[in-house]
Amino acid sequence: MRTVFFISDRTGITAEALGNSLLTQFPEIEFKRINLAFIDNLKKAKEAAKLIQKASENDGLPALIFSTQVSNEYRELLENSGGIIFDFFETFISKLENTLATKSSHEMGLSHGVGNKNTYSGRIDSINFALNNDDGLNTKNYENADIILTGVSRSGKTPTCLFLALQYGIYAANYPLIEEDLSSVKLPSILQKCKHKLYGLSINPVRLQNIRDERRSNSNYASIDQCRKEVRRAEDMFIQNDIAFIDTSHISIEEIAGRILQKSKLERRY
Template identity: 60%
Template structure:
């Protein structure tokens, strides 16, 4: 498999550069990308060092590496564009085009998206994160009334990370409930969930993948046995079908995709 270094460069956290860059990289499944983050490149010395790192990587590889940048500072962007790399300048690609279209200059403020003082949804997102943590693994039955949705599924099917992602990115109050042995004895919904059926969304997963995940957590246990995983997944899906609960398979699905599908299905945005 071919491999190459990829740099994500930013004046701030680099979250946007990585998100945009990774969406493009995902289209090349036959290439192994070694991702390198150069965040908070906000001084000349740091910019010079970043350029040197990129040049060294390209020299070692024998060909230009990839650089995805959301740098605001014009001088630093020019420096990086002249280095030995294939340069993807998201700022120039999108902001400059918008400036021409709107006939206005942007604020050129670094970290605008993630800045606390400029994000009107920040408090809501923090509140939702606390909600997700407080209602993790069925702990928040009393708070289900305030939940926007309740994810259900067998242990290690992806409930907690999905809830936290939706809280962080969208300010959604997402609770989750783990389906345990007692819940799977029949296809009747657990009593605590029955009043909130309209908020439920199920997750399922390939039993072989589930077995590998569980084995990392509790090796050579019945909990991690393939037979147990197959049994739990089948009974969970039976419960979904019987109660007409929408569900998705998380086996080959990213947290971003899981969240987007849930939000769309339940019309949460």
């Protein structure tokens, strides 16, 4: 067991994402993960250092520290805490400063802040668009969508739309293929005029059954026969109408979104 701290002066999302990406390469080791966000004053930095010291003593091994801490003073406290620090800012900022021949601002919270009002408002607008155009709601707004995800129920449409909105500022809508739609390989009429924006999501029927069974156990909706039928007909529709699609069974929402962006050649808005 090794204790791992993700430490930042803001949300800690960056430190956690980068740190976890590295830790996945060591599956044989069990990690206890602790996120210490908003370490933005001296008192909090000292408390964080004490926690690291205590964890290292309890484990009998130095704790691992993944940090995006901007302050040199707070960073020194972490370095002297008895843990082993992997500082993403220190690793990259000095090289960037040399490359760009410019000193960095060393300001806290710029990556997740609201300093650029246009960027922040744009992200909020894209999230609201995804929520307001979820599951076939407000199909009249499809002309404003950057992309429209379609597929059977519980194939991953909603979380992918929200991730595209939050992470990339993409205006993403989604349309669920219901029993009536799947009676033919023709696209539903509402989708025909926006075919160029469509991207399909498919899924392994057994995986789909497991997901649906958690929601409506022992129902026809969750039966393996129903899942197989819907997936087969949805994929037939995609193929017949030349709609690109992806199998979401065993890949993360992040990877689904990344592959969709790559294939559709969409670019982040913000």
